[in-house]
Amino acid sequence: MFSAALPEDRxxxxxxRAEYKALPGNERRHVEPDLEFWSGVQLANNGQLINAPSGRPFIQIEVEFLSENPAAATIISNLRFEYSAPQITDQVFGEIAPAVDVIAGRDTSFVLVLNAGLGAENNGFNRLQVFTPARxxxxxxxEVDLxxxxxxxxxRVDDGGEIGAGQFRELYVADDQFVVGFPTIGPAEEDQVRNALVKVRFQGRVIDFRTNFAANVFLDTLGAEAERRFTSSGILALGGNExxxxxxxxxxxxxxxxxxxxxxxxxDQLSDRNSLAVIADISAQSENLVTNFKVVPNPFTPNGDDVNDEVVVTFDVQRLLTPKPVYLEIFDLNGRRRRLIERQLSSGGYSQQWDGRDDAGQVVPPGLxxxxxxxxxxxxxxxxxxxxSVAY
Known part of the structure; x- marks a missing residue:
């Protein structure tokens, strides 16, 4: 009832709280939540994002200490909240091509196009993160059309400095994503709405019959000296030493x-589906679940000189809807297993490094x-x- 009342009635x-506690017990009533100014309680662990519904001008934090030792004492030494700036664009749409008849497991040239609407209140964006089924x-x-x-x-620039006008840089490439940076694309002058097109061309491959690509845009406002970690929850910028x-x-x-x-x-003379989904032709897939198995460099030299110290094993896993154990085993020519690496994997493209050490942490002798x-x-x-081949 309180939430439905007019402000002057409230x-x-x-x-x-003091006035409420001073009331006689028979006059106190059950405390009901104020749904206009407060959302429901939610559990937030260390480092998690807090879902703050719009329209609530306040935030309240409760820290609960749990201990099985009655003699133990716990304190909070540091509590910090990080918040985002206003939305960087009004809206951003994306589409990818080719989107049909792509050969599964084969490298293909894809084109991802974004359409970003930017109003006067938006800050713009300068990073694009694309999630891919394989590296x-x-x-x-x-390309950018303002x-x-x-x-x-x-x-393209490959040095580690700031990204200048008319340039872009690969900031991060992993098995499941890549990130590119470019100069900030912001709103037009004189409070005019801008619809900017960003077109990214990349070589990649799909594994399954249907692949849903995903993408995020960001506004990164720190200098190039900060360390970045790229996750699905955001870009984490770190400072200091190890x-x-x-x-x-x-x-x-x-x-x-x-x-x-x-x-x-x-x-581009390409087929599309007006979406970020790609439908593949899987008729040529092999019967093996593991395909596209490659090892580079080969030979490699794990001698600690930072040149070819590790071998990188790349492979695709197909037709696994749920994670299953995948084993990478290293045997010497006498048939003895020297190293076992086990991973839980579903369909996708993966890479695994081997530093030339056995299960005991010792570098294996040179040989095959x-x-x-x-x-x-x-x-x-x-x-x-x-x-x-392991060589020194």
């Missing part, structure tokens, strides 16, 4: 929604070794093997 009946083999180019007749074909790392900022993502952005048939990869899944097919 002011007449609102009590402070992108190459980021081929970035919507006012200004078209930019950005130039022993005293501290969080400088967390840049929260704005999700790219799939929609019809461009006519790919007209612009057999790398075997297998899985316990049903209908897994034959185990895959490769010869690895």
């Amino acid at each position: 002011a007449r009946v609102r009590l402070t 992108a083999e190459a980021i081929e180019g970035v 919507g006012d007749g200004e078209f930019l074909n950005l130039e 022993s005293t790392l501290d969080t400088l900022a967390i840049f929260l993502p704005q999700r790219v929604e799939d929609n019809d952005v461009v006519d790919f048939a007209a612009t 070794y057999l790398l075997r990869i297998s899985t316990d899944a049903d209908h897994a097919g034959e185990a895959q093997t490769r010869i690895i």
Whole structure:
């Protein structure tokens, strides 16, 4: 009832905690939540994002200490809250092509296009994070159409400094994502709404019949000297050294929604589905669950000189809807297993490093070794093997 009352009615009946506690017990009533100013209680662990519903101007924090030792005492030594700036764009839509008849497991040139609406109150964005089913083999180019007749074909730079005008840089590439940076794309002058198009061309592959790509945009406002960690929850910027790392900022993502952005048939002669989904042709897939098995460099030299000290094993896992154990085993030529690596994996593209050490942490002697990869899944097919050469 209190939440449904008019503000002036609330002011007449609102009590402070002290006034409420001073009331006789028979006059106290059950405390009901104020649904206008307060949302429901939610549990937030260390480092988690807090879901703050819009329209609530206050935030209240309760810390609960739990201990099984009655003699134990706990204190809070540091409590910090990080918040995001206003939404960086009004809206951002995305579409990818080719989107049909893509050969599963084969590297393909994809084009991802974003349409970002930017009003006067938006700060803009300068980072794009794209989630992929396998590691992108190459980021081929970035083009920007600012919507006012200004078209930019950005130039790749690979140094570690600040990204200049007309440039882009690969900031991060992993098995499941890549991140590119470019100069901030902001609103137009004189409070005009801007619809900017960003086109990213990259080499990648899909594994399953249907793949839903996903993407986020960010506004990163720190200099290049800060260390970044890229996650699905945001960009974590760290400062300090290895022993005293501290969080400088967390840049929260704005999700790219799939929609019809461009006519790919007209612009790139590619098929599209007006979305971020890709339908693949899986008729040529092998019967083995593990495919595209590669080892580089081979030979490698794990002697600690930071040159070819590790071998990288890359492979695809197909037709696994839920994670199953995948085993990478290293055998010497006498048949003795020297190293076992076990991972729980579902369909996707993966990489695994081996530093030339056995299960006891000792560097193996130079020579030839057999790398075997297998899985316990049903209908897994034959185990895959490769010869690895260790040299000094």
